[in-house]
Amino acid sequence: MEPVKGGIRYALSVHQDEVEALAALMTYKCALVETPFGGSKGGLCIDPRQWDEHELEQIIRRFAYELIKRDLIHPAQNVPAPDMGTGEREMAWIADQYARMNTTDINAKACVTGKPPHAGGIQGRVEATGRGVQFALREFFRLPEDIAKANLSGGLEGKRIVVQGLGNVGYHAAKFLSEEDGAIITAIIERDGALVKDTGLAVEDVRQWIAKHGGVRGFPEAEFVEDGASVLEKTCDILIPAAMEGVIHRGNAARISAPLIIEAANGPITFGADEILREKGCVIIPDLYANAGGVTVSYFEWVKNLSHIRFGRMQRRAEESRSRLLVEELERLSADRGLGWTLAADFKEKFLTGSDELALVRSGLDDTMRTAYQAMREVWHSRPEVGDLRVAAYIVAIDRVAQTYRSKGL
Ligand code: GLU
Helix, strand or coil, rough: CCCEEEEEECCCCCCCHHHHHHHHHHHHHHCCCCCCEEECCEEECCCCHHHHHHHHHHHHHHHHHHHHHCCCCCCCCCCEEEEECCCCHHHHHHHHHHHHHHCCCCHHHHCCCCCCCHCCCCCCCCCHHHHHHHHHHHHCCHHHCHHHHHCCCCCCCCCCEEEEECCCHHHHHHHHHHHHHCCEEEEEEEEHHHHHHCCCCCHHHHHHHHHHHCCCCCCCCCEEEHHHHHHHHHCCCCECCCCCCCCCCCHHHHCCCCCCEEEECCEECCHHHHHHHHHHHCECHHHHCCCCCHHHHHHHHHHHHHCCCCCCCCCCCHHHHHHHHHHHHHHHHHHHHHCCCCCHHHHHHHHHHHCCHHHHHHHHHHHHHHHHHHHHHHHHHHHCCCHHHHHHHHHHHHHHHHHHHHHHHC
16 A cells, blocks of 8 residues: 555654554554555654754754655655654655655645644644544443443543643643543653642643643642652553553553553553453553544545645535525524524524534544444454454454455455
């Protein structure tokens, strides 16, 4: 499948085996959420906090230059995106580097996703992975049978959540779940330690504190725990590892008490830990599904770049006038028959305004997360030999890859 797709990360722990494993994971992730991509990944072994902005620009431009001249960054071959340590700024530099080296390529902007909106990006990409985690949990908590498998009951409201990592993914997931779904963030684990507060942490305040002080230590009105990793074991309803791989391993898996874990990061649970957790009856919503919101919205961005038209440009006014027709007809009927019906002003406004780009992106992401979950759970519940959602996710993904090959006559 080409183009291949995946993020470029900056971390001192980056190494070839890891990048290959993450690229393979992208292959299954893309298939599971029905994006027409193969998998890829890139990594630079640097700590971005140790470099100035102009140095970071030189580093990524040089890296991009080497890849672009080999067609290893190309709208039809390999389309990178942000990952750990990289973001919109890096993607804008890559896009600019590609445009300089391919001055006549009409699809140049589609060579990378996760660009800022003013540089050809799409609304809603920054928060997409966190939003996807929220949509995944919402879908899970719509299904009593699945909730019961995790020994939980009720909805998301009031659920106690421990989040590891308040980077782009963890921050947005925790923010949306606490501000929009009534979940309680009882602990946040960061690089320098963890914050614990059973009545719930204000995610936005913690984020601001980290931006100002470089860590969570000293944040008022919460207990600080120096040994952050130990907080993974804290009693809660949902654990969201959103930092890096391998944080739940043979050494701590038996002590993890969360009945439900959603892998917002890639590969946070090792193979050994997965076995231990499964035996304990813990339900794991696997990475290839849980964090697929990022690549899903990347797909929308790539399509937008290739189509050279902004979303909704053709249909927005047509939809609006159809809605207006309906509203006017309802009002006419009510007046004609003397029924005295009036449509609520806010209903009229909502109904008459066509969807903007952000609304379309959210709707596409929500639909993707729901559809993929349904496909996985169907396999999980209907085949006794499939013991968990991870195996189910891989079965669905592999089946979709096979379908693609068949449809190409391969
Ligand atoms: N780095 C993200 C991931 O691991 C996003 C990849 C993309 O948007 O292509 O899924």
